[in-house]
Amino acid sequence: MLHVGLTGGLASGKSLVGRSLADLGCFLIQADELGHQVIDQGGETYEAVVATFGKEILDPDGTINRRRLAAIVFADHPDAPQQLAKLNALVHPHVKMREQSLRDAFAEQHPDGVAVTEAAILVETGSYKDYDRLIVAVCRPEQQIARAMERDGLSREEVLNRLRRQMPLEDKVKYADFVIDTSGSKENTVVQTRAVYEALRRLNP
Numbered sequence: 001m002l003h004v005g006l007t008g009g010l011a012s013g014k015s016l017v018g019r020s021l022a023d024l025g026c027f028l029i030q031a032d033e034l035g036h037q038v039i040d041q042g043g044e045t046y047e048a049v050v051a052t053f054g055k056e057i058l059d060p061d062g063t064i065n066r067r068r069l070a071a072i073v074f075a076d077h078p079d080a081p082q083q084l085a086k087l088n089a090l091v092h093p094h095v096k097m098r099e100q101s102l103r104d105a106f107a108e109q110h111p112d113g114v115a116v117t118e119a120a121i122l123v124e125t126g127s128y129k130d131y132d133r134l135i136v137a138v139c140r141p142e143q144q145i146a147r148a149m150e151r152d153g154l155s156r157e158e159v160l161n162r163l164r165r166q167m168p169l170e171d172k173v174k175y176a177d178f179v180i181d182t183s184g185s186k187e188n189t190v191v192q193t194r195a196v197y198e199a200l201r202r203l204n205p
Contacts, residue, residue, distance in 0.1 A: 001107040002114045002204035007122040008137035009166050011147035013182025017137045018118040020193040027106045029099050031119035038094040039064050045090045052086055074161045114200050123172050136176035138169045139183040
């Protein structure tokens with residue numbers, strides 16, 4: 001089985017690329033979704049996150065308000081990088097375990113398949129080294145800002161605070177085996193994604 005990492009930056013189009021790869025037959029693992037699951041009530045790290053960041057991050061029903069949590073770890077404040085590191089240390093090990101379990105189950109059933117893990121910080125964490133190939137989705141910075149504001153209902157300041165915590169896309173592409181430019185139309189992105197998929201299939205016939 002070929003295991004591929006898919007990364008980019010906030011609102012850089014990696015989810016569209018991931019969905020397109022899934023439509024073409026890849027098994028898609030979304031690390032963000034796994035991250036949500038592990039901090040949900042009953043998740044592996046729910047209690048630890050609440051203990052670390054306080055009950056102020058909770059909604060009345062006891063669920064973690066992710067936007068409130070993000071305001072702490074992405075704040076324009078000197079302590080924010082340390083807070084983000086704390087959150088990552090709590091969440092990422094459990095995300096990796098869930099990812100490994102999903103990947104192993106797929107590999108058992110589809111030894112000739114292609115599994116794609118979509119995650120935002122594969123390069124920053126060094127995790128990109130764990131994959132056979134790396135795809136980086138890119139677009140213009142202003143597009144990232146506009147897309148994130150529209151998609152997530154964030155203010156421009158909130159988006160910029162998050163982008164400051166991520167490696168610039170022009171640096172990430174240095175680690176890429178494949179680069180997909182999502183700055184054009186959806187159709188253009190899908191065409192590029194199909195070409196990458198065909199290249200991956202040739203690597204793992």
